[in-house]
Amino acid sequence: MNLKMTKEYESRNPNPNEGGKRQSIDLGKGSEVVLIPRFLAFDESWKWFDYLNKEIPWTRPTIRVFGRSCVQPRDTCYVASAGLPELSYSGYQPHAYSWDEFPPLKDILEAVHKAFPGSYFNSLLLNRYKGGNDYVGWHADDEKLYGSTPEIASVSLGCDREFLLKKKPSKMSQDKRVEGEPPSKRSKKNNHSDQHSFTLKHGSLLLMRGHTQRDWVHSVPKRAKAEATRINLTFRRVV
């Protein structure tokens, strides 16, 4: 893997919990991921976990994937500011709960806004993976209501899970290939890798921005060894 990592220091990073370390991964062509491994303090993160595990009205809806009905392989819940267009994905339209029903979520949202000055998130999709059999398959969060360059901030609590990013097959790079040039030369045009893997730990934050949803897909695959529960909060902006 060829990661371009940059460290930004606390002066540019107003969240005192972060320990000042973030990694910015340039995926190429205007796609970027930022990882803050210690975004929330460890003990505080367990308090959020216990609260959310108990208080969130988790559901496991039936969704449609490739024309087939199936039970979504994880629990979910949706929270959004009033007056936004309704979210719909895989033939499922979740009920939008209000932030006021779960006040601690507003504190996490505030910490996310502080970590990324200028960002503005007004909706939240929560996921709960009850063990290694729960997962999210390859997808991009490219619904129209998130606009052309969605910014998604993803906070993880509980069990570590692997998060994978894979480049979508690109028409452009096929079109641009030079006639007669051997494939070995074609694929070495830049030093950006087409796959990345991150372990999302308890209290971490991963931000995807730029063209990441247009050019990449992501997933949290099944993992036999991940026995414990993981809760994930994906903050998004409906435009």
Ligand SMILES: O=C(O)CCC(=O)C(=O)O
């Ligand atoms: O659980 C995660 O880390 C990712 C969840 C996700 O991709 C989504 O909710 O769209």
Ligand SMILES: [Fe+2]
């Ligand atoms: Fe996603």
